[in-house]
Amino acid sequence: MRSPSPIIVLGGGIGGLSAAIRLAAASRRVILLEKNSQLGGKMGRFQADGFTWDTGPSVITMRQVLVDLFAAANRRLDDYLTLRPLDPLTRYFYPDGLRLDASQNLTQMAEQIARLDERDVEGYLTFLSYAARLHRITGPVFIYDQxxxxxxxxxxxFPDWFKVDGLRTMDQAIRHFVRSPHLRQLLGRFATYVGASPYLAPATLNVIAHVELTGGVWYPQGGVYQIAAALTQLAQELGVEIRTNCPAAEILVTTTGKRPQVTGVRLANEAQIAARQVISNLDVTTTYQQLLPTFPMRPPPEPSCSGFIMLLGVKQQYPDLAHHNIFFSQDYPAEFEAIFRQGVPPTDPTIYVAITSKSDPEHAPPGSENWFVLVNAPPIGPEFTWQKEKEAYRDLVLERLAAWGYELRPHLISQHIFTPEDLAQMSGAWRGALYGSSSNNRWAAFLRPPNRAGNIQGLYFAGGTTHPGGGVPMVTLSGRVAAEMAIREEPLQ
Ligand SMILES: Cc1cc2nc3c(=O)[nH]c(=O)nc-3n(C[C@H](O)[C@H](O)[C@H](O)COP(=O)(O)OP(=O)(O)OC[C@H]3O[C@@H](n4cnc5c(N)ncnc54)[C@H](O)[C@@H]3O)c2cc1C
Structure with a gap:
């Protein structure tokens, strides 16, 4: 039986949708409020000039997390989404001309690695088993639970305590396993999946390599946005009341009892909705700053990196490129030094290019390709203002691509740029962070704000800034954790 008072979910990002689905599947009445016209949050879609681009996540791992979400609602993921495994996982281009196709296929990987340094074949295999062990040990405590x-x-x-490997950095651990600078750079790159630096993040995060290199990368047919569309459909089927173009202005709280208690939400149009439980899918810092200005929060955690995004419609096709491509910088440590210590975008950036029209030809007009170009950038800070530098940085990235042999400028028929400031404005991401709070700290898992507000009863969090962290699978899990907490702590009607 449905409870009469609704639970309000603020924000229709993947964490918010996941929480709403879990609640509705447990027969709770749910109202989801989203400020934008489309759901999905950072998982966005943009269409122009005959092109379709995913504007946010492009690499989808941990398929099982989505399977579990659908199963919680007695549904089969495959009835809603076609997730295809990608091979190669990513095509890597190095400044010295080397090209490497990362693959789950160990024979193919071993052949390529042997050409770099034959000793690294065993080093790579040992690294994979180390990363699998990290997943086995840390998964139940740091990822899949409260x-x-x-x-x-x-x-x-106890025997596993030191195997969590939290004292070294990712890079230090990787060096222990493999010698080739190419392979070290490739394995270190997994730090950027949570917006971190391999030279600062704890080696525990080498678990991400396991998730991708052993677990694989999935592409939802039709585009990554299909995940948001499928979750929206499921939420609607379960009876979630979805209101788009509906920004929340304040979380209402009464302070008359022993502890401050949520009483509802005030919308930007001044209407109020009563509720004793609210799950905020906004960044925790944004929630406090914008919706609870009179409530203190702990000092905001450092944000993860942000990104500079170019959506390019290219009237040309490049058969030598794969669905996911990485053009590595010459000096990887300098790149992270610029992003995390100097707070400025790197002058020699690693450039990521995803081309979904390789898998979904209708995402681009015939003879063309839809390039999604992403360069890691510092979170918004005093050291750099994008407004003035946006065009200059676009030119720098296009120049770098031309130097790699991809002179796109004569072939561009559509281009759209999103800076960290645009990201902050579109999704409410604090300082434009792509993945929530920073993982450049060995205590990050403990410093992250938990899924329950410590100072307000009835307020919970789901999304990249709370446990278990950023990235699509993690925020999906955060929705589960927040929904389970809300159900466990439901007030009597
Ligand atoms: C460019 C880019 C590339 C990425 N690449 C990957 C990748 O390859 N793989 C991966 O796994 N992850 C990737 N990520 C990270 C991933 O997209 C995020 O971790 C995840 O989508 C964030 O989900 P969330 O639940 O935190 O909500 P968000 O996406 O942050 O959504 C929050 C929602 O709240 C809404 N909102 C804000 N304020 C209000 C308000 N006042 N009232 C109502 N609603 C409000 C927003 O409009 C938004 O819809 C990428 C992100 C970006 C931006």
């Missing part, structure tokens, strides 16, 4: 506390360590069997 937010960890210091006591969580007691759930890790």
């Amino acid at each position: 937010p960890p506390t210091w006591r969580s360590f007691w759930r890790v069997p």
